[in-house]
Amino acid sequence: MTEVRLNRLTKIYAGGKPAVDAISLDIPTGQFVSLLGPSGCGKTTTLKMLAGFEDVTSGDITFDGQDVVRVPAEDRDIGMVFQNYALFPHMTVHQNLAFGLEMRKIARPEIQRRVQATLEMVQLDHLADRYPAQLSGGQQQRVAIGRALTIEPRILLLDEPLANLDAKLREEMRVFIRDLQKRVGITTIYVTHDQAEAMTMSDIVVVMFDGHIAQAGAPRDIYETPKTAKVAGFVGQVNLIEAHVDPDHPGHAATPFGPVPVTAPGVGETVTLALRPEAIDIAPAGAPGTPATIERVQYSGAIVDYTLRFADGTAMEVKTIPRHPFAIGDAVSLSVDLARFRQLEREY
Amino acid sequence: MTQRKTFLLLLPAGVLLVVFLAIPYVSVFISAFRVPGQGTPYGDGYTLANFTRILGDWFYLGQAVNTMLIGAVTTLATLVIGLPVAFQLARPDLKLRGLFYGIVLSPLLVGIVIRSYGWTILLGNNGVINRTLRGWGWIDGPLPLMYNTLGIVIALTHVFLPFMILPIMAAVQGIDPSVASAARSLGARRPTVIRRVLLPLAMPGIQSGCILVFVLALSSYVTPALIGGLRVKTTAVTVVDAMIDTFQWPFGAALALTLSVLGGASVLIFARLTRMKWK
Numbered sequence: 136m137t138e139v140r141l142n143r144l145t146k147i148y149a150g151g152k153p154a155v156d157a158i159s160l161d162i163p164t165g166q167f168v169s170l171l172g173p174s175g176c177g178k179t180t181t182l183k184m185l186a187g188f189e190d191v192t193s194g195d196i197t198f199d200g201q202d203v204v205r206v207p208a209e210d211r212d213i214g215m216v217f218q219n220y221a222l223f224p225h226m227t228v229h230q231n232l233a234f235g236l237e238m239r240k241i242a243r244p245e246i247q248r249r250v251q252a253t254l255e256m257v258q259l260d261h262l263a264d265r266y267p268a269q270l271s272g273g274q275q276q277r278v279a280i281g282r283a284l285t286i287e288p289r290i291l292l293l294d295e296p297l298a299n300l301d302a303k304l305r306e307e308m309r310v311f312i313r314d315l316q317k318r319v320g321i322t323t324i325y326v327t328h329d330q331a332e333a334m335t336m337s338d339i340v341v342v343m344f345d346g347h348i349a350q351a352g353a354p355r356d357i358y359e360t361p362k363t364a365k366v367a368g369f370v371g372q373v374n375l376i377e378a379h380v381d382p383d384h385p386g387h388a389a390t391p392f393g394p395v396p397v398t399a400p401g402v403g404e405t406v407t408l409a410l411r412p413e414a415i416d417i418a419p420a421g422a423p424g425t426p427a428t429i430e431r432v433q434y435s436g437a438i439v440d441y442t443l444r445f446a447d448g449t450a451m452e453v454k455t456i457p458r459h460p461f462a463i464g465d466a467v468s469l470s471v472d473l474a475r476f477r478q479l480e481r482e483y
Numbered sequence: 484m485t486q487r488k489t490f491l492l493l494l495p496a497g498v499l500l501v502v503f504l505a506i507p508y509v510s511v512f513i514s515a516f517r518v519p520g521q522g523t524p525y526g527d528g529y530t531l532a533n534f535t536r537i538l539g540d541w542f543y544l545g546q547a548v549n550t551m552l553i554g555a556v557t558t559l560a561t562l563v564i565g566l567p568v569a570f571q572l573a574r575p576d577l578k579l580r581g582l583f584y585g586i587v588l589s590p591l592l593v594g595i596v597i598r599s600y601g602w603t604i605l606l607g608n609n610g611v612i613n614r615t616l617r618g619w620g621w622i623d624g625p626l627p628l629m630y631n632t633l634g635i636v637i638a639l640t641h642v643f644l645p646f647m648i649l650p651i652m653a654a655v656q657g658i659d660p661s662v663a664s665a666a667r668s669l670g671a672r673r674p675t676v677i678r679r680v681l682l683p684l685a686m687p688g689i690q691s692g693c694i695l696v697f698v699l700a701l702s703s704y705v706t707p708a709l710i711g712g713l714r715v716k717t718t719a720v721t722v723v724d725a726m727i728d729t730f731q732w733p734f735g736a737a738l739a740l741t742l743s744v745l746g747g748a749s750v751l752i753f754a755r756l757t758r759m760k761w762k
Contacts, residue, residue, distance in 0.1 A: 186664075186668055187667075187668075188664055188667075188668075207667075208664070208667045208668055209667045209668070209669075209670050209671060209672055210670075211668075212670075213668055214668070215664070215665065215668040217661045217664070217665060218661075219659060219661060221659060221662045221664065221665040222662075222665075223662060223665075223666070223680060224662075224684065224761055225683045225684055225686075225759065225761045226761070234666070234669050234679075235669035235670055238669055238670035238671050239670055266760070266761040267761075268761065282665075282669070283668075286669060286670065
């Protein structure tokens with residue numbers, strides 16, 4: 136098992152601004168870590184540097200304290216799963232799985248045994264003699280994961296492995312990959328731009344923007360206590376409220392829901408507060424709370440999304456189970472536990 | 484558009500194929516069984532005599548075998564030279580791509596007669612190569628490079644190189660680069676990546692390149708005629724001799740048909756041996 140550490144890792148392509156800008160990250164043994172961010176944020180470049188496919192401009196990568204920056208990809212002992220699977224089309228499933236073991240000059244019977252074990256692990260023993268072109272997308276995906284794991288690598292890297300699958304299969308594969316990772320106990324780094332994937336699968340989510348780590352932490356921490364508006368917005372829907380510090384309540388910001396305790400700024404300054412749409416309760420007009428009008432209703436069965444507007448013109452998103460059949464134009468009353476507000480850091 | 488109307492769209496191509504391909508083939512096939520005439524292309528009636536003459540005479544069969552050997556060696560030579568070139572040209576980071584394409588295609592940009600005479604200047608007993616080697620004192624007498632099989636193979640290799648390089652290049656360009664990365668991450672070094680992954684995946688291109696060059700070399704006329712001269716004749720040269728010099732159209736047709744059957748059979752066997760199960 137392997138602990139991975141990135142220290143001020145940087146990648147600058149010729150004549151450009153840094154694609155990855157001095158990021159530092161500790162990944163404890165056996166953890167499932169997602170690098171989450173929009174395209175161009177540097178997550179894939181980071182993964183390629185970890186795999187050894189991309190030269191490091193500066194900084195260190197260590198596996199269990201051992202510097203691997205100058206170790207070529209073929210000697211890094213890494214299992215890599217590519218977005219398009221990158222299976223060997225001219226080899227059967229069995230041959231694909233055996234390839235990495237043959238490279239390690241392992242004896243035939245031992246290769247047979249380990250390939251068989253992997254086939255069972257990824258539930259493909261009935262397809263061992265098929266060629267990749269004869270498999271479905273989900274099956275190809277399982278071959279790719281199996282091929283990466285047969286060599287019993289130090290770490291497992293996955294580059295948007297579910298991007299090419301349809302929605303239903305994607306959810307199945309999320310569970311499959313997570314279960315497998317837990318069973319094998321391998322340190323895993325998973326690149327994705329899909330926040331739902333990152334949140335549901337990971338021990339640690341690392342949110343990246345513009346070559347920097349914006350925030351790293353457990354999925355729950357990232358979602359409930361985002362540091363910036365960008366992070367808050369990337370991992371889910373959020374209401375951002377620009378509030379003035381309330382002259383009547385020092386240390387509090389004035390919001391439509393009442394004064395919310397904030398840190399630092401003096402009277403008259405503004406702070407940005409985040410409020411998740413599901414933190415707000417919606418009730419018929421007359422109930423205790425702040426009056427608002429419904430502007431839009433998006434009903435999707437289990438939940439319903441409302442867009443509302445306060446008398447002062449502020450808009451608010453509310454997500455709730457469909458308890459009342461509210462319609463557009465209805466007057467309602469909104470209430471919220473003030474502890475659900477999060478004060479965000481300023482972004483410069 | 485209905486099924487029947489879309490069929491009409493095939494009509495121009497269909498007519499073209501029938502007029503310029505099917506009819507000439509059938510006509511060659513029929514000619515091969517005709518009786519030679521006196522002062523006319525054909526006499527009356529049909530015969531197998533043209534074929535018994537070819538199959539009963541080692542001169543013609545030996546010549547056909549030699550022609551196929553020239554084809555095979557030319558194919559091998561273009562493969563050995565073309566394979567590394569094709570791999571380099573397929574690199575996505577290649578600079579001056581247009582220039583290199585031009586160089587690869589250059590043998591096809593020069594007229595076939597001019598190109599063949601160019602080779603006689605180089606390969607002749609008093610040609611550039613022999614004079615240079617003698618000037619350096621490396622050889623006493625001239626190396627026999629012209630009027631033999633070697634000269635024909637050299638000249639054919641030059642012309643047909645693009646037909647080997649281009650299909651292989653296309654096949655290599657079609658390989659997903661992450662497949663090579665995957666092989667590396669599994670522990671394969673560069674030579675192993677090439678041998679176990681890239682070469683097998685380039686096989687469709689190698690196969691078509693080999694078939695193209697072999698068929699072209701088998702049927703080539705101008706280069707063997709000019710470089711081989713009177714001493715080495717390929718079947719194609721003998722066919723033209725029979726048609727034009729001695730006016731034996733039925734015999735020429737039978738000879739051409741024999742070569743087509745031998746060549747076609749070789750191509751089928753080759754395709755069968757190099758069949759790719761994963762395709």
